[in-house]
Amino acid sequence: MTKRLFVKGNEAVAMGALEAGCRYYFGYPITPQSDIPEYISREMPALGGEFIQAESEIASINMLLGASACGARAMTSSSSPGISLKQEGISYMAGSECPGLIVNISRSGPGLGGIDASQADYFQATKGGGHGGYHIIVLAPASVQEMYDLTMHAFDLSDRYRVPAMILADAVIGQMKEALDPHPYKAPADLPPKDWALTGSGTREVNKVVKSLYLGVGELEQHNLKLHRKYAQMQEQEVRCEGYELEDAQLVVTAYGSTARIAHTAVRIARREGYKVGLLRPITLFPFPKQAYRDHTANGQKVLCVELNTGQMVDDVRLAVPQAEVDFYGRAPGAGSLPTPEEIFAQIRLHCEVH
């Protein structure tokens, strides 16, 4: 058994990435994610990998594109404004089917905003933040252990589908210290070989090309349909979510990441007070666990979506269960706006009693 550690969420991301065989990291400093490059810059030389502190987030994402096109497990990490800068590169990676991990330890915005926890990048992450109508895989850890586990999983999913993957968290999960069981990485048996990746052994007859430009009539449409078939397949096979006290729940509280932690406590309080409440926590934000919402609202249950923003994931919940009553409680991100468990419990009580 591996030794239990007491580490930050950001460190767990770095540890998970290295354990999963990531040997190329490209990034640019920004709070609250800098523990990730700091950790990796310290550990990478001994592993024989490459760490580059790039001149910008734009350069980092394009280094990732180059490394990924050559078949490497590679990553970048940043926080909201930096992730905005990476969007063109992410779109190119999506278009040219380059796997790779992008970590967003998001902060409050818009603009320079603040460094406080925020879930206001949900739309950007899940709806294809750059141009062209693509999606990336988005995973939302809610603990230090999950930062480690889902980082490994993100690499696997990304390689399996040749779709870039994002870990979406915030300072609550990234900066918090918790126990971590750093178990060894085991590659899934079904990972396809990267026979598409550039090796620099092209000839006139066969040369490998990683590109996103398709100018022939019908070519790009076919390419886009291919990408969207992959998204549909992920929707079938890769959805993850977690339920808590959902069996007899009449009110389904739903939240991801940092707010799910707070909502979990709120649901526990509510249960103690006799309210029939449960928590549905999406772990994959894309693909979104639509079916779970259908299952848990099939008998007229109501949904209360809690987010650290002014309402983003709630749109996806409403689309998943158009027949259900879906309410929203959120706080606009910024210093001091993190809701307390009591605050969410008050909302739960309101919904249970009024309706």
Place this chain on the structure above:
Amino acid sequence: MKTEEMKQVFARPQALNPVQTHFCPGCQHGVIHRLVAQAMDAFDIQGQTIGVASVGCSVFLYGYFGIDVIEAPHGRAPAVATGAKRVHPRRPVFTYQGDGDLAAIGTSEILHTANRGEPITVIFVNNTTYGMTGGQMAPTTLPSQKTSTSPYGRDESKDGYPIKMTEILAGLEGTAYAARVAVDTPQRVIQAGKAIKKAFQTQVEDNRFAFVEVLSTCPTNWGMNPLEANARVAEEMIPYFPLGVFKDVSA
């Protein structure tokens, strides 16, 4: 002369595919492609090289060279090449970029890639305009030159000065070789070929960063026929962008 006595004096380089180019008549991208292919042949590295195409008229690199190619976002080829080179440190990696790509949107990437001394070769094609998008003003557009977005001529007081990338990059510690060449006369084509070869040698043998700026034509967007465009290189471009080797640490 009998067939067996004939000697081949000119052939298509092995690294260049036997296809027609899509470039406009009189465009010198084709000549420059040929010189790059010759350099690959010279070091016998066609089956090893990774090319990084930029956004511009040269985006179809993979159609012309029998090598593996990554298509980079506009201006970012040096960063993409950095990622590729770190994964395949023994493989020759080169970027091929226009002046809009390298000297405007991509200035940060080229500067820092050179400054890191990234062991790649950069071929920079300066035609004083944005070819692909229809002849807008480029950072290299000459004073008073009319383009579709400088219809009254480039005004240095507002638009700034044509940027001399080779001189700038030669000033960086990380750069091992920096030269500016032209391909408007047979003699200059030979010199350009030597410089491009040297730029590959710098990477392959010395594992260092090399940069070659090639002055080139864009007859279509200059509103000239191929001969006029070719003449403009010597008449207007070379006086502002002097040819020569600006840095060669091996010399």
